[in-house]
Amino acid sequence: MPSPIRRPCSSRRKTWDRKRHRSAHRFNARILNTRMIRILVTIFAGLLGLAFGSFLNVCLSRWPNDESVVQPRSHCRNCARTLSWWENIPLVSWLALRGRCRTCRAPIGWRYPLVELSVGVLWAIPAWRFMNQALDPRLPTALVYYDLANTLCTLLLLWLLVALAVLDAEHLWLPNMLTFPGVALGFAYSVLKFVFLVKVDALTGLPLKSGMENLPFGIWGVVLWTLISILIAGGLILLIRWVYWLIRRKEGIGLGDAKLMALLAAWLGLPGTLVAFAIGVLLGTIAALALLLSPKVSRTAGAWATTKLPLGTFLCIGGIVSALWGQPILAAYLRMEGF
Numbered sequence: 001m002p003s004p005i006r007r008p009c010s011s012r013r014k015t016w017d018r019k020r021h022r023s024a025h026r027f028n029a030r031i032l033n034t035r036m037i038r039i040l041v042t043i044f045a046g047l048l049g050l051a052f053g054s055f056l057n058v059c060l061s062r063w064p065n066d067e068s069v070v071q072p073r074s075h076c077r078n079c080a081r082t083l084s085w086w087e088n089i090p091l092v093s094w095l096a097l098r099g100r101c102r103t104c105r106a107p108i109g110w111r112y113p114l115v116e117l118s119v120g121v122l123w124a125i126p127a128w129r130f131m132n133q134a135l136d137p138r139l140p141t142a143l144v145y146y147d148l149a150n151t152l153c154t155l156l157l158l159w160l161l162v163a164l165a166v167l168d169a170e171h172l173w174l175p176n177m178l179t180f181p182g183v184a185l186g187f188a189y190s191v192l193k194f195v196f197l198v199k200v201d202a203l204t205g206l207p208l209k210s211g212m213e214n215l216p217f218g219i220w221g222v223v224l225w226t227l228i229s230i231l232i233a234g235g236l237i238l239l240i241r242w243v244y245w246l247i248r249r250k251e252g253i254g255l256g257d258a259k260l261m262a263l264l265a266a267w268l269g270l271p272g273t274l275v276a277f278a279i280g281v282l283l284g285t286i287a288a289l290a291l292l293l294s295p296k297v298s299r300t301a302g303a304w305a306t307t308k309l310p311l312g313t314f315l316c317i318g319g320i321v322s323a324l325w326g327q328p329i330l331a332a333y334l335r336m337e338g339f
């Protein structure tokens with residue numbers, strides 16, 4: 001048997017090799033660790049999203065009937081039997097029960113697993129992004145805290161938009177008890193975000209992230225601009241509503257949609273809201289065309305023209321897309337237009 005070929009090497013080279021190997025190993029271990037942490041935190045956020053989605057389902061069933069969301073405990077909407085703990089596990093219970101109540105066999109709607117899954121997935125995305133930033137050792141701590149606060153606010157907005165989307169889809173109802181506080185929270189978010197960023201700029205000495213130099217009036221400029229954005233976004237819907245009324249002498253769009261647009265503007269700013277509006281209108285048009293082409297509707301002549309579409313639902317979906325991917329969409333659009 002031939003002896004294995006050995007690389008002739010000095011002892012110095014050997015130590016150097018060993019050292020390099022060890023440091024590479026340590027580096028790989030660190031990468032592996034951060035990747036593990038990132039995955040674990042994302043999974044945790046997703047599971048938390050499932051739980052909050054489950055709570056949202058309770059709200060969505062009870063708010064329209066003006067019932068308390070705390071009392072009584074979760075029960076079957078048909079036979080009123082209180083559910084045991086294992087019938088309350090998000091997603092799993094619905095699958096295990098195959099979408100039916102254990103005692104009365106009444107079907108449990110698709111909405112339940114769908115809402116749970118939506119909030120779960122929608123919460124995992126910002127968490128995944130945040131962890132990418134948070135685990136970067138070059139990033140100043142102040143900026144990590146800023147990102148954390150920003151991420152938590154995004155989770156709240158996403159939850160709110162899922163709630164409004166379902167309420168409008170099921171009841172054509174965008175309740176004031178959600179839209180008005182939503183506008184106020186969004187306003188506070190936009191102003192505080194700016195204040196935070198100015199603080200972070202001062203703390204880290206990084207090139208201005210807040211864009212302070214572009215705002216001659218500082219904080220009051222932000223307050224004023226946010227208010228104007230809210231008015232423009234809400235006013236856009238009021239204008240369309242008015243034009244529709246002039247032409248058809250009928251109410252086309254609900255006032256709730258105007259409040260929803262104001263809410264989006266408060267959170268996402270005017271450019272982000274326009275992205276949401278464009279996506280919402282596009283989805284609404286596709287839905288209207290699908291309705292027009294479906295044989296059931298076209299048989300009853302003129303029915304499609306009076307069928308009410310939940311514009312709010314489409315706007316909420318647009319808002320969710322804009323909240324998560326608004327920046328790249330806007331950048332791509334501006335590039336396309338040659339800016």
Ligand SMILES: [Zn+2]
Binds near residue numbers: 078079080102106
């Ligand atoms: Zn039942």
